[in-house]
Amino acid sequence: MVRVRLDVAYDGTDFSGWAVQPDRRTVAGVLGFELERILGAGVPTGLTVAGRTDAGVHATGQVCHVDLPDEAWAARESTLLRRLAGLLPGDIRVTRAVAVPAAFDARFSALFRRYAYRVTDAPYGAEPLRRRDTLAWARPLDVTRLNAAAQGLLGEHDFAAFCKRKEHATTKRAISIIEWQRQDDGVIVATVQADAFCQAMVRSLVGAMLSVGDGRREPDWPGSLLTRTARADDVPVVGPHGLTLVAVGYPDDESALAERADATRRLRV
Known part of the structure; x- marks a missing residue:
């Protein structure tokens, strides 16, 4: 085989x-x-x-x-x-x-999964040719506030507040990249990279940060939710169409593949 x-x-x-x-x-x-x-x-x-x-x-x-x-x-x-x-x-x-x-x-x-989430705060909404992969946000967004909110989510935490919990599964994850950039066309893109994600985690993280970006929440609010041990009902889950899995990373060394797989199985199963 x-x-x-x-x-x-x-x-x-x-x-x-x-x-x-x-x-x-x-x-x-x-x-x-x-x-x-x-x-x-x-x-x-x-x-x-x-x-x-x-x-x-x-x-x-x-x-x-x-x-x-x-x-x-x-x-x-x-x-x-x-x-x-x-x-x-x-x-x-x-x-x-x-x-x-x-x-x-x-x-x-896999060492990491990297997602991108596209949002536009243009008053007319998403461009017609990008409507399938870009969320239209009704309020103006401040990228500085978005990145301030992101800082509190970096690192290894229990993300139970942002996940749909599965029985006998951990909600601990390690986020290595979480940042926002406004592109030349005005679209704002969130890049989120972690060792793994639980169900609806990225969309929940984005929803929490957007509440900060439009001024309804303070920048420390998303990070403060990491003390919770159950799903946070006050965290909005944004639509799936703005989210794209853009990369999965693996060890370069062939001998490390089995070692990584064994370690991940012990952690996840």
């Missing part, structure tokens, strides 16, 4: 998230179906993703892996991308397919 890494991009608007669901159009469902059309029913196994994006969330840098028999990979390696491009719908693309060490695990070997 050979393990194959797939880099995937998609417009999440018309998907009910990543994970396969009965009678729902999902990224994993569509991708898995077309992989089996090309490789044969039951041939690709173990489809595993770096991060299960929610319904409506996009990706330009999603990563997953599948396991294939050696002969299936040898027969399709040179044509797999083109064949997928011909079969997949226009809102999902596989941008790279490459054999990786058996120790590579798209989920557990």
